[in-house]
Amino acid sequence: MQIQRDMATHGEKDVDRIEPFWWGLFAAGGGIAAMFAPMQILLQDLLGNAGVPVATSSYRRARRLAANPLVRMYLFALTSLSLVHWAHRFRYYVMDLGVTGARRQIALVCYGTAIAGSLDAARIVLRLPGRAR
Amino acid sequence: MASGESITLTATRYSPEADVEPWLQSYVIPYREDMVVLDALNYIKSYVDGTLSFRWSCRMGICGSCGMTVNGTPTLTCASFLRDFFPGEIVVEPLANFPLVRDLVIDMSDFMHKLGMVKPWIIRDRDKPVTEGEYRQTPAQLEEYQQYSQCINCMLCYAACPVYAMEPEFLGPAAIALGRRYNLDSRDEGALDRLKVLATSDGIWDCTFVGECSVVCPKNVDPAKAIQQTKVDTTIDWYKQHLLPWMRR
Incomplete structure (x- = not known):
């Protein structure tokens, strides 16, 4: 039980200029991960493998679908925003676990991982052939 | 109406002049099912131990003065009935995360x-x-x-x-x-x-x-x-x- 506590109070601080940017991507990532990731897994992995004739039931059909620029943009958004969502949530989980120091470094590792994963996703999506073979 | 039953209430005690750190003191008091924890504290203050310190005012969930930790949960003691704990023991501690002034009184x-x-x-x-x-x-x-x-x-x-x-x-x-x-x-x-x-x-x-x-x-x-x-x-x-x-x- 605390008898004394260093009550730092809330000092005058500048408005956080960068946090809304990350939080916006986090919120968008949460929405897209919650809505589209389960649908993607259901269509691509479960139904397709169960023999249901969905658009992704064969590699050839999936490739044909991925030739569409809109589908590529969707695949990139699904991957990158989900990664940013993870990064932001994980950064706060670390704080909830009691790690209060090294905030800048933790943020760097979390968002850095998401950015690296997003760049890799962009590379893969861009290298997909434009026309199904 | 007195039921003849009793309940044990344990409260945090701390006097900055005498104690190095807070300690717990138990009181056995008469139990009535319409009593709230704040009533129990007031019973102790009036009839058992007048040195017990705590904040309270309205007794009806309006003033916000009587917030304490009851069996581990931050709660208004005026809205927390003994019957919800009876026959178990009730442990009343000061609100967490604030410096302690005396007994159940925190520095706000x-x-x-x-x-x-x-x-x-x-x-x-x-x-x-x-x-x-x-x-x-x-x-x-x-x-x-x-x-x-x-x-x-x-x-x-x-x-x-x-x-x-x-x-x-x-x-x-x-x-x-x-x-x-x-x-x-x-x-x-x-x-x-x-x-x-x-x-x-x-x-x-x-x-x-x-x-x-x-x-x-x-x-x-x-x-x-x-x-x-x-x-x-x-x-x-x-x-x-x-x-x-x-x-x-």
């Missing part, structure tokens, strides 16, 4: 300071002359902020907040909810002024959305919602400012 200076930081009053660029009449509000405009105006400053949300426990600089649930209450008020013009306090790394962005503040709130103020909504508004403003500067409010 930090909370009071933070309440003032959010300027919890109507701010106007220019006050209307009295001759122009009152500031009128529709029921819908009242509805916008009414939920957040129910706060009784009991500080249970601060005692329950794990972020405030780790980081005393955090502005905290009640202060942010109160700031939002005035930002949503149609008569108020101080939102930008308050954002300088709310939209900082020690303000809304410190919250990790654990949500315990809303769980323990005795008035259903839902401070976690206030914080999340302020995050959404601030984020939309940021993206408007940077991506659609001509659409900025």
Whole structure:
């Protein structure tokens, strides 16, 4: 039980200029991960493998679908925003676990991982052939 | 009506002049099923041990003075019935996350300071002359902020907040909810002024959305919602400012 506590109070601080940017991507990532990731897994992995004739039931059909620029943009958004969502949530989980120091470094590792994963996703999506073979 | 039964209430004792650290003292008192924990404390104060110190005032969930930790949960002792614990023991401790003054009394200076930081009053660029009449509000405009105006400053949300426990600089649930209450008020013009306090790394962005503040709130103020909504508004403003500067409010 605390008898004394260093009550730092809330000092005058500048408005956080960068946090809304990350939080916006986090919120968008949460929405897209919650809505589209389960649908993607259901269509691509479960139904397709169960023999249901969905658009992704064969590699050839999936490739044909991925030739569409809109589908590529969707695949990139699904991957990158989900990664940013993870990064932001994980950064706060670390704080909830009691790690209060090294905030800048933790943020760097979390968002850095998401950015690296997003760049890799962009590379893969861009290298997909434009026309199904 | 006396039932002849008794209950054990254990309370934190601490006297800064005599004790190095707090300790627990148990009291066996008569049990009645219509008694609340605050009644039990007052019984001890009146008939068993007059040295026990605790804050209270209205006994009806309005003043917010009698918040304490009852069996590990921050709660208003005037709204916590003995029958919910009987025949088990009741342990009453001071609210967590605040410095201890004596027994069950905590130092609320930090909370009071933070309440003032959010300027919890109507701010106007220019006050209307009295001759122009009152500031009128529709029921819908009242509805916008009414939920957040129910706060009784009991500080249970601060005692329950794990972020405030780790980081005393955090502005905290009640202060942010109160700031939002005035930002949503149609008569108020101080939102930008308050954002300088709310939209900082020690303000809304410190919250990790654990949500315990809303769980323990005795008035259903839902401070976690206030914080999340302020995050959404601030984020939309940021993206408007940077991506659609001509659409900025």
